[in-house]
Amino acid sequence: MTLEIKFNDTFHFNSTKCLKLKIDIKNFQQSVSSKMDSGxxxxxxxxxxxxxxxxxxxLCKIHELGTPQQLAMRRDIIEVMNIVQxxxxxxxxxxxWCGSHGEGFRFVESxxxxxxxxxxxxxxxERSQIQYNNTKRFVPILTDSSESPPGFTLLWLxxxxxxxxxxVLFSSLRMxxxxxxxxxKYIEKKLLQEPTCVKHGPCTLNIMEVPRLEIDHAHSFASDLWPPSASSWIDRCHMWxxxxxVDDIIRSGCHFVAIGHKLGNHENNEWRISFSLAEQKLVFSMNHCQFLTYGLLKWFLNKVINCQLSEERKSLCSYHIKTAIFWVLQENIISQWTPQNLLECFWVCFKLILKWVYEGVCPNFFIPENNMFHTNIHGGSQDALFIRLYTLYERGLSCLFQSPSIRYYIMNELCNPRLPFCINESTLMHDPVFAMELFQEIHENATLNTLDLISFIKALQKIEKxxxxxxxxxxxxxxxxxxxxxxQQTAFSFYNLLHSSIYMYNDNNKEIYIxxxxxxHMLKMAAKFGCISAKLYLAMYxxxxxxxxxxxxxxxxxxxx
Incomplete structure (x- = not known):
């Protein structure tokens, strides 16, 4: 599939109105013509x-998006935690850890x-692929896509x-x-195993009260092999x-999440091919202007497009936004992604989304035959969304004024046009503020779900490696x-062991002393390279x-x- 976007594509809405959509920022320039010399x-x-x-x-100063330094810090902390856990x-x-949080965003509502x-x-x-793998380490599962829409498949043992x-036994059925x-059935079994969770699409949603946090667990199976239906993606990777x-993504394979196509023949039994790991690698490969354009689109979706809409009417989602910027990047529609043309980059992506909504086709980035609008953006919902987006388009880039945060920075420039441009990170975020966020990230992510001594020893061995x-x-x-x-946890586990019933009446003072x-010694070591609070653990002991x-x-x- 070749995706072509021209600078003055023509569309017809309800067969009467001819819409000339231009990928430029003239509308916005005209809206602030008092600040410009039109000649x-x-x-x-x-x-x-x-x-x-x-x-x-x-955008760099907005906590939800951040500077390149913040982004690197967030991703590195999650990477370490992911490996150890x-x-x-x-x-x-x-x-x-995937989704917005895994990519480096910190949206409160996500x-x-x-x-x-x-x-x-x-x-x-294929069966032939099994013989080249060590099946003693895992149970092989095969796919059957003969009756499934593009991007979906059945799995059989x-x-x-x-x-x-x-x-898996509970979830199996004979066909x-x-x-x-x-x-x-697989999701049903997971819900039985996790009674505090509720069903949320292909996920089980766990709502934590303290701190207030919603965690979506997407249950899946993994494949180390790249899907044949996504082979065309490899051929398209000429520029980006x-x-x-590309090689790293292909080696990583894909996953299969527990949800079927709503219009498929086997909706309750199908699995969707997921490229979450590949998508995360693609986001990580973006430069900061590309990442902020992606973030601005997500911000615009939440604060403007979907603002004051009920959950049922929010047909456009962040995954469609991500798909759009992937296509724009790969088709090399914009030759340079720099801070000086960030608004133009945003406008190109927004225009592509508008084009997709008009046509009712959103091609999956890896499997273009999978139209992601097919089940929820058609008919009346498609017309309503197009009118909503086109109304924003008619305003030009001034539609960004509907977001108070973005309006502040644009108006600041209009009122102070001679402020020098500087992306020095020390001026974007002061060291004490960055240090505070660093330790907040560590505090939120450095949690271990295991409490036994053997697991502590294994964790220390992994950290040493x-x-x-x-x-x-x-x-x-x-x-x-x-x-x-x-x-710290190991030291206090020893303390609890010494004061348990096993040792309460034990006269072996030498063992207690050891x-x-x-x-x-453990607490003193922790105090050397831990936070200030690590010293207080020693005082507590x-x-x-x-x-x-x-x-x-x-x-x-x-x-x-």
């Missing part, structure tokens, strides 16, 4: 660039998306499975002399992304804080072991430090 093209271009630069700086997971599962899949299963596209695999895994990114790999400064800070947390020394002088001494040293 001077160079001056107009500079004004446009100046406005884009102002919005670029403004997957290593410790006792139930043969892997996790991937929930946290986590994809999980069992590591003892692998999906294959190639070999009998043990009774221990209760979730066409094969044992298929039903996506709807870079070859090493990671310490010898190529690390960024944020990786190191995260590993240091994780180590401090593990040492455990006490080990605990103190001294207090609980009735060494009040030592506890006060640690507190005094902490004050001085």
């Amino acid at each position: 001077n093209t160079t001056h107009r271009r500079r004004c446009s660039e100046s406005l884009s630069e102002s919005v670029f700086i403004g 997957n290593y410790l997971e006792p139930n043969k599962r892997n996790f991937l 929930d946290m998306d986590i994809m999980e899949w069992p590591t003892n299963y692998r999906v294959f596209w 190639h070999v009998p499975i043990p009774e221990a695999h209760s979730c 066409k002399e094969r044992l298929y895994i039903s996506s709807s 992304p870079q070859p090493h990114v 990671l310490a010898y790999s190529l690390l960024t400064n944020y990786h190191i800070v995260m590993l240091q804080n994780l180590s401090a947390i593990i040492l 455990f006490d020394k080990i605990s103190c 001294h207090y609980r072991t009735c060494r009040y002088r030592e506890a006060l001494s640690v507190i005094e040293r902490t004050k001085v430090g």
